[in-house]
Amino acid sequence: MERRSDCPLNCFLELLGDKWTLLILRDVLFFGKRHFSEFLASRESIATNILSDRLSSLVENGFLVKAPDAFNKQRNNYLPTKKAEGLKPVLMAIADWTIAHEEGVMDIRKG
Amino acid sequence: MERRSDCPLNCFLELLGDKWTLLILRDVLFFGKRHFSEFLASRESIATNILSDRLSSLVENGFLVKAPDAFNKQRNNYLPTKKAEGLKPVLMAIADWTIAHEEGVMDIRKG
Numbered sequence: 001m002e003r004r005s006d007c008p009l010n011c012f013l014e015l016l017g018d019k020w021t022l023l024i025l026r027d028v029l030f031f032g033k034r035h036f037s038e039f040l041a042s043r044e045s046i047a048t049n050i051l052s053d054r055l056s057s058l059v060e061n062g063f064l065v066k067a068p069d070a071f072n073k074q075r076n077n078y079l080p081t082k083k084a085e086g087l088k089p090v091l092m093a094i095a096d097w098t099i100a101h102e103e104g105v106m107d108i109r110k111g
Numbered sequence: 112m113e114r115r116s117d118c119p120l121n122c123f124l125e126l127l128g129d130k131w132t133l134l135i136l137r138d139v140l141f142f143g144k145r146h147f148s149e150f151l152a153s154r155e156s157i158a159t160n161i162l163s164d165r166l167s168s169l170v171e172n173g174f175l176v177k178a179p180d181a182f183n184k185q186r187n188n189y190l191p192t193k194k195a196e197g198l199k200p201v202l203m204a205i206a207d208w209t210i211a212h213e214e215g216v217m218d219i220r221k222g
Contacts (some may be wrong), residue, residue, distance in 0.1 A: 004155040006217045009137050009202060009208035015213075017130040026120050046113040083212045091120060093204040098119035100196045102126075105119045 015061055019052050020046055022091065025063065025080070029088055034077040035069065057086075131157055132165050133202065136174065136191075139203055140199055145188040146180065169195075 004010055016022055023044055027033035033042075039051055046054075055078060058064040063084040069075040099107050115121055127133055133153055138144040144153075150162055157165075169175040174195040175190060180186040210218050 005153075006215060007134075007137070007154070008206040008213075008216045008219060010132060010155055011213050011216045012205045012209045013130045013133060017133070019126065021130040022120060022124060022128070023118075026118070040120075042116075043118070049137055080131075084210055086208055088164045090201070090204045090208050093201045094123045095119040097197055097201050098123045101197055102122050104114075104117060105122045106117045108119060 018045075020050055021058065022087075022094075024054055024058065025084055025087060026091060028064065028078060028080045029084065029091065034079065035075055063087075069074070103111075129165075131155075131161055132169065133198075133205075135162070135165055135169065136195055136198060137202060139175065139189060139191045140202065145190065146186055149195065174198075 003014060016025075020094070023042065023046070024039055027039055027042055033039055036051065036055070037110065040046065040048065055064065055066075062081055064078040065081060066076050066078055069077050069082050095108055098105050104111075114125060120209070127136075130199050134153065134157070135150055138150055144150055147162065147195055150156065150166075151159065156214060166175065166177075170177050170189070173192055175189040176192060177187050177189055180188050206219055
């Protein structure tokens with residue numbers, strides 16, 4: 001697929017610019033979630049069809065690797081790649097900004 | 112409007128999670144763009160109706176202030192607030208990630 005431009009921010013938005021994808025990566029990177037039902041249980045109440053779609057995109061774009069669970073072969077785990085791990089500083093910068101500028105958000109820095 | 116959760120990342124995505132809004136803020140914060148026709152001219156070719164919609168949201172949510180141009184009263188300028196200025200580290204973290212992990216993007220660090 002041809003990109004709209006070669007701007008790094010644009011590239012990021014073409015890959016991850018929506019209201020849901022980064023929440024799945026948050027769950028994987030910071031909360032250790034690994035499978036479909038765990039993502040589905042997050043507080044933002046993602047719909048199953050959106051979750052399926054975003055997980056497929058994340059695998060296709062090299063953020064997650066899908067692998068059968070060692071203890072339950074019926075179940076797949078989604079494991080983060082280095083490319084996904086590299087997003088941690090982005091997610092922390094976003095959290096810093098939101099805590100500084102928006103009311104009523106959880107201050108994760110305070111634990 | 113009630114938020115999906117009080118997670119800071121979720122709040123950010125509810126405000127800015129789409130494929131276009133951060134490009135407008137990029138144009139304002141890093142390229143000094145101020146009015147509609149300048150945003151419209153950016154390489155990603157935003158559609159006029161999307162641009163209008165996103166500018167209204169950015170004003171409504173306190174990222175931009177709309178003010179008549181001093182030299183042309185017919186024309187409005189969009190000026191960044193402190194809340195918008197605070198996003199610069201987020202946009203830089205995004206650029207760092209993309210330059211490190213994606214092929215074919217402009218390395219803005221090299222100027």
